[in-house]
Amino acid sequence: xxxxxxxxxxxxxxxxxxxxxxxxxxxxxxxxxxxxxxxxxxxxxxxxxxxxxxxxxxxxxxxxxxxxxxxxxxxxxxxxxxxxxxxxxxxxxxxxxxxxxxxxxxxxxxxxxxxxxxxxxxxxxxxxxxxxxxxxxxxxxxxxxxxxxxxxxxxxxxxxxxxxxxxxxxxxxxxxxxxxxxxxxxxxxxxxxxxxxxxxxxxxxxxx
Amino acid sequence: xxxxxxxxxxxxxxxxxxxxxxxxxxxxxxxxxxxxxxxxxxxxxxxxxxxxxxxxxxxxxxxxxxxxxxxxxxxxxxxxxxxxxxxxxxxxxxxxxxxxxxxxxxxxxxxxxxxxxxxxxxxxxxxxxxxxxxxxxxxxxxxxxxxxxxxxxxxxxxxxxxxxxxxxxxxxxxxxxxxxxxxxxxxxxxxxxxxxxxxxxxxxxxxxxxxxxxxxxxxxxxxxxxxxxxxxxxxxxxxxxxxxxxxxxxxxxxxxxxxxxxxxxxxxxxxxxxxxxxxxxxxxxxxxxxxxxxxxxxxxxxxxxxxxxxxxxxxxxxxxxxxxxxxxxxxxxxxxxxxxxxxxxxxx
Numbered sequence: 357x358x359x360x361x362x363x364x365x366x367x368x369x370x371x372x373x374x375x376x377x378x379x380x381x382x383x384x385x386x387x388x389x390x391x392x393x394x395x396x397x398x399x400x401x402x403x404x405x406x407x408x409x410x411x412x413x414x415x416x417x418x419x420x421x422x423x424x425x426x427x428x429x430x431x432x433x434x435x436x437x438x439x440x441x442x443x444x445x446x447x448x449x450x451x452x453x454x455x456x457x458x459x460x461x462x463x464x465x466x467x468x469x470x471x472x473x474x475x476x477x478x479x480x481x482x483x484x485x486x487x488x489x490x491x492x493x494x495x496x497x498x499x500x501x502x503x504x505x506x507x508x509x510x511x512x513x514x515x516x517x518x519x520x521x522x523x524x525x526x527x528x529x530x531x532x533x534x535x536x537x538x539x540x541x542x543x544x545x546x547x548x549x550x551x552x553x554x555x556x557x558x559x560x561x562x563x564x
Numbered sequence: 565x566x567x568x569x570x571x572x573x574x575x576x577x578x579x580x581x582x583x584x585x586x587x588x589x590x591x592x593x594x595x596x597x598x599x600x601x602x603x604x605x606x607x608x609x610x611x612x613x614x615x616x617x618x619x620x621x622x623x624x625x626x627x628x629x630x631x632x633x634x635x636x637x638x639x640x641x642x643x644x645x646x647x648x649x650x651x652x653x654x655x656x657x658x659x660x661x662x663x664x665x666x667x668x669x670x671x672x673x674x675x676x677x678x679x680x681x682x683x684x685x686x687x688x689x690x691x692x693x694x695x696x697x698x699x700x701x702x703x704x705x706x707x708x709x710x711x712x713x714x715x716x717x718x719x720x721x722x723x724x725x726x727x728x729x730x731x732x733x734x735x736x737x738x739x740x741x742x743x744x745x746x747x748x749x750x751x752x753x754x755x756x757x758x759x760x761x762x763x764x765x766x767x768x769x770x771x772x773x774x775x776x777x778x779x780x781x782x783x784x785x786x787x788x789x790x791x792x793x794x795x796x797x798x799x800x801x802x803x804x805x806x807x808x809x810x811x812x813x814x815x816x817x818x819x820x821x822x823x824x825x826x827x828x829x830x831x832x833x834x835x836x837x838x839x840x841x842x843x844x845x846x847x848x849x850x851x852x853x854x855x856x857x858x859x860x861x862x863x864x865x866x867x868x869x870x871x872x873x874x875x876x877x878x879x880x881x882x883x884x885x886x887x888x889x890x891x892x893x894x895x896x897x898x899x900x901x902x903x904x905x906x907x908x909x910x911x912x
Contacts, residue, residue, distance in 0.1 A: 365827075367824040367826065368820075368824070389820075389853070390852055390856065391816065391819050391849040391853045392812065392849070393772060396772070396816055399774075480781045500780070500781065512737075512780050516782075516783070524828075526727045526731075557737075560737065
């Protein structure tokens with residue numbers, strides 16, 4: 357590994373540009389948080405690194421676009437993976453045509469359904485965690501993900517995206533319905549039950 | 565003679581000064597604050613609070629409302645006295661329109677309407693959660709565009725200004741953090757509010773017990789943590805250690821979602837608000853997080869963090885100055901008044 361450049365410093369991890377076997381790669385390194393005690397920090401970093409790598413590998417097996425994993429170091433909290441030189445969906449979402457946005461949302465919904473078909477919960481589906489590259493939406497940051505087959509988990513997973521679109525792209529909040537269209541097309545189980553769950557989760561929030 | 569005094573008084577006041585009386589009554593506290601707006605800075609003339617403390621159990625809404633009604637007149641008198649303001653000098657009456665407990669909200673609103681009618685001064689109802697944020701901006705000059713971590717009994721929200729409104733980026737999916745602390749405290753026969761007692765015990769804690777650390781996106785959940793903590797208590801583990809573990813786990817989760825919201829919104833200021841914001845450990849964690857991000861950390865004075873009338877008055881001024889007007893008929897309370905329902909007319 358030669359030169360390193362910090363591509364992005366998120367809340368939880370630092371993404372560094374590096375190379376792996378002469379290929380451009382990124383390293384996601386979870387930053388130790390001194391605000392929390394070591395017991396909690398170590399537990400979270402190890403568990404999230406391990407879980408994230410597992411989920412990314414599994415998502416790829418089921419046909420969802422994700423970066424290829426090259427290497428992991430659980431104790432140090434480092435995942436080395438393929439560098440996706442694309443655009444964050446967050447940055448392009450508002451500037452698309454309405455038709456483009458509809459197609460993109462349907463595509464996102466289909467991918468989420470493929471994850472959910474195999475009980476993969478992303479845990480943080482926001483437009484910042486999607487990278488558009490070669491006309492495909494790649495999902496990154498499975499750091500809060502888990503394997504969970506419950507309706508509740510799937511509902512919450514989609515609800516996070518619904519809120520993210522409503523807060524970050526408030527003018528296009530209704531586009532979440534296109535996400536649901538794509539989701540319905542691809543989901544093996546009955547999508548109506550998941551949609552009902554989302555409605556229930558919305559009502560559960562404070563003052564709804 | 566009278567005219568001379570009047571003219572002298574006015575000449576002493578700076579331009580655009582406005583005196584507002586705010587009544588807070590969303591839950592357990594009834595508060596009256598009188599503030600002075602001097603070219604966009606909030607000066608607090610008085611800010612009195614009386615808290616209803618149930619003998620046993622949680623807040624009974626009707627009893628809390630009775631408590632508020634009983635003490636309103638006295639607090640009003642004391643507030644005016646402390647502020648050295650005559651009732652005729654008040655320019656605006658503000659009150660907490662919601663969210664909160666119906667009977668409490670109605671008591672505060674009724675008092676505000678009566679004052680407005682008898683003094684013939686405009687009335688304005690404000691959102692309680694937004695008031696928690698605005699009082700930070702109003703009293704701390706360096707605090708301009710913060711992410712607010714608002715932690716109280718009923719509310720736990722991460723709020724920031726985006727696209728014309730105060731939007732909730734993260735919130736609790738089940739119970740507020742204060743409620744979580746109170747419920748645990750009550751199960752251990754502590755008095756309401758239990759937060760300060762838990763904080764005190766936690767300082768003597770040394771051993772950490774694993775507790776659920778529940779984050780979904782930028783949302784948090786505390787009911788699992790509460791159940792697990794109560795389970796440890798039933799096992800007769802050391803109470804100091806349990807309190808320590810609760811604080812370390814719950815506050816770390818809150819700090820983490822706040823940091824996520826800061827990264828997501830690309831903001832470089834963090835502000836605390838709500839009763840739990842007085843907790844030194846929570847303050848310490850959020851401050852450490854902010855420092856490591858190169859962000860600025862702010863926490864208002866303690867009596868401005870808890871539910872209080874001054875913050876209601878200040879938001880009332882901001883809204884009034886931006887042209888918002890409310891008739892008595894429109895001043896109906898809203899128990900489910902969400903933060904993002906407020907059209908922010910006073911900010912660009």
